[in-house]
Amino acid sequence: MAIVEREPLALTTGEPSNGSLEPLGVLARPSTKTGWRSWVSTVDHKKIGIMYGVTALFFFFVAGFEATLIRLQLAQPNGTVLSADLYNQVFTMHGVTMVFLVIMPMAAAFANYLLPLQVGARDVAFPRLNALSFWLFLFGGVFLNTSWVIGGGGPDCGWFCYAPNSGVVFSPTAGVDYYTLGLLITGVASSIGAINLIVTVLNLRAPGMSLFRMPVFTWMQLVVQMLLLFSLPVITVALFLLTFDRLFGANFFNVAQGADPLLWQHLFWIFGHPEVYILILPSFGIVSEVIPVFSRKPIYGYPFMVFSGIAIGFMGWGVWAHHMFASGIGPISVAAFSLATMFIAVPTGVKILNWMATMWGGRIRFTTAMLFAVGLVAMFTIGGLSGVTHSVAPADTQQTDTYYIVAHFHYVLFGGALLGLFSGMYFWWPKAFGHFLDEKLGKAHFWLMIIGFNLTFGPMHILGLQGMSRRIQTYQATDGLTFWNRVATFGVFVIGAGMLLFLYNIGASYRSWKAAGRPNPGADPCDSRSLEWSIPSPTPEHNFDTIPTVHAADDFWHRKYGEDEHGRAVRIAATEDVVQKGDATGVHLPSPSYYPLVLAAGLPFIGYGLIFNLLLVIPGALLVLWGVYGWAYEPSTEPDDHHGDHGTAAAAHEEETSVG
């Protein structure tokens, strides 16, 4: 057990300790380790990661339900399931939820859980900020979704919310205000998370863990967090401008006053295209961990994997206007962005080929995790190829706003990002929860997903090329679109069955594990390569008994295997001998805190206040202030760590982050 001490020890230097000062505020520093209090006050990156995952999975079902409604509406010509207005709201919320409340936080779940483990750290650099990120994301997501109940309907402007179409004139309900304010709140969450994780990776690596010994997943997450750090402020500007227009009568998107309708598009896509890589790169990282383990070979071309990820991170900034070929941005811009779009396919292609080269000649074990990883490689290739076709601007002008685009981005986001995230879940489940997910059910889940996915989105290529428009709530029987739309609607139910099976699998696997007397899968059940497998499953609260010293890339694997005289890999140590025992003697952990929750809870009030009644801003602002100052003055429980005061600068900066 970790030692939790309430009072700081006296300093050896004899200086007076500040820890005895009375804490400001009424919330004592909590010390519970079980029950719901331990979750709402936790600063443990693993618990926060799990909470991210659970919340994202919940929103996945919400957004999946919205997708089902869309497909039911389109199952036949002149569908009557949804009105045109409601249809706009449903497809908008489906997109916004899937992007901001499902894929991003699910990737954040893996980042939170794994980054400290993979670099050999006890926790992230700023544990309380980490909790703040989660609570802001949760409250932002809930705030966004309350628009259904108390906003007069969800936002109806599409996930890209083009202004001036999203202005008060064309969208008079409060839906778009929920969109702007909700995304501002989740944006603050992601910005703080990005800073936190970048500092963790750059500063808290174990001895010997040089940058080019880091696992590919860590590298991809580092690139992702950099992209988030620099792209989120751009959409923050756009969201503020739109908010000011809608709530305070500014003229940023008032075309009658000479405003430029392209301003929103540029700001949005300067964020929006890096966002595409923010969504996909975590999954690239996950399969780069899964494929080597289940091929029993190291990742092929590690430096190429890393540098292609970095290259994607840089080039992702130079292709945004390919979303705007139909906007009249001029022939030179179109030519430049066409070329850039073709070039960015190169590093992605490098990754695909390297994954295949990793599998080539490997002893492949087709576990569920591996199936999902291979599924990603195959499906993402289809989506990537249809993406390259968009760089051909004349063709893209035809495809813009058709179902061909819908097919493309579902192949990269569902076939890419989501399959990768599921692969990660099956792979790391025993590390997080101490038992495997059932493989039989898992494989059924995989096949239902892959079949349902292709049935749903494959036909959309054809529908798009036939000219079916996105975001139109119906079509006519004479359009000849009925057959493939029916196939797509059938497909969504196959996906739904797969997802319900996944839920069932979670419950069933847990029950059968419990019935079997909770057998431990061992620290390293898959004979893996990275540091998180060198510690017991489920991960002990303190992560590492002693921080490992790293001597090579895939250090843990090299502790298990060496070379014989012919240069072949041979076992040199049993796994039990090289893994840590989970003995926390002498480890001090950061204490839990309620203040991240308090601070985050203030922001939705400010949001509702801006929409309905400015008086509501007052309790919101008070909560934020209470959170910030309570945080700053919170007494520490660690003897050598009197940062009850030390948090001030950082906490005050967070206040700044949450405003600006």
Next chain:
Amino acid sequence: MAETLAAPATDAHHDDHGHGHTNTGISNEKLAMWLFLGSECLLFGGLISTFLLYRKKLNSFPGFENAEISKLGAQLFDIPFTSVSSFVLLMSSLTMVLAVSSLQRRDEQRMRIWLLATALLGASFIAGQIYEFTAFVKEGLGFTTNIFSSAFFTLTGFHGAHVVIGIIILMTMFAMSLQGRLGPERAEALEIAGLYWHFVDVVWVVVFVVVYLIK
């Protein structure tokens, strides 16, 4: 924030979080502040781009060439006044440096004086901005008047909000110093707050040039 300022050397388990033991040699807090400021560059970059776009557009928008043009730029800006308030803000960076340096020299009394001076200079700048905003509104250039005014008030307003937050941080640190919570061993916390303050000043140099000086 598992940061230790006086990590006892005996605690071997803790050296992964210890001060000065980070891989980069930069403390977590300072690195975080640099990253945050990098992010802020993009925020102000977006706002400045919007302002430049709309100033140009307003000039070329049919019907607005004569009617509204008189309400912006050289006619309305009081450049000597804003130059003085800009000078005041820049001087606050000097006092901030002196505050940090005083704390590093363990002179807490002088540190508090410079800290207060910095906050007061910042507050004078904000007072000047409030005066300027009210003057513009009285002249008929409100937030909602045209695309130029919306962009102008948003850009300078965002900067002003950053200064206000900076003042709050400085005053909080002043209060902490009075309580004895900001000793010389915490000089880096003040230095990090200073980084933020200098950044806000530098941004103002850019904003001042872009908004007031470039014709």
